[in-house]
Amino acid sequence: MSETDLQHDPAEQAEDTARLDVPESESLDDDNRLKAEFVRSVKDALDDEDFERVYDLVEPLHPADIADLFELVDENERLGLARAIRDLMGVEVIAEMNDWVREALMEALPAEVVAEIAEQLDTDDAVAMLEDLDEEDQQAVLAEMEPEDRAAIETALSYPEESAGRLMSRDFVAVHESMTVGDLIDFLREHRELPTEFWEVFIVDPMHRPIGTCALSWILRTPRNIPLYDVMARDQTLIPADMDQEEVALRFQKYALISAAVVDEAGRLIGQITVDDIVHIIQEEAGEDTLLLSGAGDGDINEPIRDAYSARVRWLIANLLTATLASSVIAMFEGTISKMVALATLMPIVAGLGGNAGTQTLAVTVRALATNQLTASNAWRAVRREMSIALLNGCTVAVVIGIVVSLIFGNVTLGLVIAMAMMTNILIAGMAGVFVPLTLERFKADPAIASSIFVTMTTDSMGFLVFLGLATVSGLVG
Structure with missing residues (x-):
């Protein structure tokens, strides 16, 4: 063309x-x-x-x-x-x-x-x-x-991908601290090459390092003879050029920023990031974590089929390997299952509910890590909270499933076995849902990338092991 x-x-x-x-x-x-x-x-x-x-x-x-x-x-x-x-x-x-x-x-x-x-x-x-x-x-x-x-x-x-250096704009207004308000107004009127849209002016020292900002509303309402040094806001949020865009978005959210200066390693002003850029980043990062948990790649319907296939098939192969581990647990109790077919009917319930409980905890933990709500300073409090919720959920579901199974199969022992297995697996699911992403975060890995596979493997394998193990040792199967 x-x-x-x-x-x-x-x-x-x-x-x-x-x-x-x-x-x-x-x-x-x-x-x-x-x-x-x-x-x-x-x-x-x-x-x-x-x-x-x-x-x-x-x-x-x-x-x-x-x-x-x-x-x-x-x-x-x-x-x-x-x-x-x-x-x-x-x-x-x-x-x-x-x-x-x-x-x-x-x-x-x-x-x-x-x-x-x-x-x-x-x-x-x-x-x-x-x-x-x-x-x-x-x-x-x-x-x-x-x-x-x-x-x-x-x-x-x-600059690295998804960093402030990639995200920033070089269209900004910066003036020397020695200017007065009147000098700045004249400067803005006379220089046609300045950006057409901006919200604040950056004040810099002789080394071009930002030392403050002046909002346009202040400039318009301040007498011309007042030095900028006297009216500028000295408290500002500076963004290093190599900062990850997700952390930049969190800074904007935390401090309610409209724009922020981007600085290089020497602290010199090299660009700015504005809130309209951050809106896209927040949407992108929120969707990215959800897609990473499911292993769906970029999750864009315009993504080429080959790229989507490559991203998804890796996770499916990994899931196949973890499913093999769960199957090996079942194979260990093949004799037990053959003597009581009801166990085969109830096994998916234990594993499935444990998986759902683990996914709930995992989603909450990954989100808390992504938004900086969960840090090293409150990690154990978060663990105690999730374990308390898992204990309450486990007891409630165990009582319900125990009564239902006892009535349907006419076997109180079977009801007690599945109740204990259900409560244990939901507790294990809660532990996996919070400890797996925390461990990945500790080792500087993205907790959204592989957490779901490890949590699913844990709840499936332990669900089968606990349920069939209790059925064996309880004398339920003679």
């Missing part, structure tokens, strides 16, 4: 085609999502190669909705859609696109076109667009960029 394919003159389009009257209310439903019939209309127009009609349909949409449209059409239709809407493919649309959709689209465009788009984006958005490209494609795009833009992006790419 050539660069001219993405160019479009709206005035010329208005002369050449009759606008279709498709108001936004006819394209969006009550939940502000694109209607299925609207998407079908766009797809039909693409199939008919009626690009003028496609343009008329898409033109009234907000850039975020256009980005959603790219996700909703088929993969083989996206390049045609990009050709059809040409000048509507602004930086706002690119910035809002799903990562997988954007990556595939960027790989299909020539390097010079991608470079032109990247130069129009904020640094953080340009980095997000380029970091997922293959190394060869990435270098080809960077080679087409202006030296200043290329240097900024290469510097950002040098």
